[in-house]
Amino acid sequence: MTTKNHHGVTDQAADAAILQSCRMLRLPTIRAQFAATAESAEREHLSYLGFLAELLMAECEDRDRRRSERRIKAAGFPRSKWLSDFDFDANPNVQPATIHTLATCDWVRNGQPLCLIGDSGTGKSHLLIALGTAAAMAGFRVRYTLAAKLVNELVEAADEKQLTKTIARYGRVDLLCIDELGYMELDKRGAELLFQVLTEREEKNSVAIASNESFSGWTKTFTDPRLCAAIVDRLTFGSNFIETGTDSYRLSHTRAQQAATNTG
Structure with a gap:
């Protein structure tokens, strides 16, 4: 009707x-x-x-x-990771209270850096992606990249006279997440270009990095000691610093699963 x-x-x-x-x-x-x-x-x-x-x-x-x-899609994360999925019991080095404070995104609001240092399998990338995701959900523009990929992109941009534009693009986002810093040696030119990106963002917009090397070992990545010191200075000034330790919980989780299969 x-x-x-x-x-x-x-x-x-x-x-x-x-x-x-x-x-x-x-x-x-x-x-x-x-x-x-x-x-x-x-x-x-x-x-x-x-x-x-x-x-x-x-x-x-x-x-x-x-x-x-x-915003999460635009960040370019390689996979989904959430803070709620992080296993704090498996990694006692990481304090839940510290992560919950970072999850408020005040550090992003204030343009502070974040450094996650620890061995492979200790949860650095998980925390980097999850905190980046939390920032994207809070309304910030986020960009994720591998260190090697970023440096290659900058070198290509410099060759094609597009460097200013590329650095400005990385300078614009509220949070730049750089993963796997320290996994490979960077030549002087690559390191200088990365330094330009960090300088562009200094005290304005946040940079979060994950590295398997403590700062003292960064001279292997940045072979020029003066440049290395300048980059460490950029990333540590007013920084939030988390050491995820040396015990791979990914490895112990795999071993536990294998042990359970063998005894089953």
């Missing part, structure tokens, strides 16, 4: 008008949910204001979620 409201508009015409308006105003959530929300509002005797509030809140929540998803 087609019913009419007080102004003589049929429900069918009202539906069509709402769909059309939602398309014009770009309100996909309201467009998808208005019929079901109207039904439940009628059942629960919700006021007009209550009904409108429900629809608008649903649209806002969805819009926030979609924005977060876009």
Whole structure:
């Protein structure tokens, strides 16, 4: 049965008008949910204001979620990692309170650096990606890259006279996450270009790095001692510093699984 409201508009015409308006105003959530929300509002005797509030809140929540998803995607993380999945019991070096403080993203807001130092398998990359994801969800623009990839990109950009543009692009994001710093030796040119990116961001926007080398071992990566000292200085001034240790919990987890299989 087609019913009419007080102004003589049929429900069918009202539906069509709402769909059309939602398309014009770009309100996909309201467009998808208005019929079901109207039904439940009628059942629960919700006021007009209550009904409108429900629809608008649903649209806002969805819009926030979609924005977060876009920022996470734009960051270029190689895989999904969440702070809720980090196994603090497996790595007692990492204090939950410290990570929960970092999860508030105040350090990103204040443009401070973050250094995660520890051996392979101790959770550095997990924390780097998870804290980067938390920052993206909090509304910050984040970019993730491997150190070697970043340096190669900078060298190519310099060769093609695009260096200023590339450095500006890396300078613009609120948080730059550099993974696997210290895994390979960088020649003087590569190190200088990386230093330019760090200088561009200094005390304005945050840099978070994960490295398997303590700072004293960075002379193997940055062979020019003066440049090495300058880069360490850039990354440690006002830095949040986390040592994830030397015991690979990834390795112990694999060993535990193998032991369980062998005894099973």
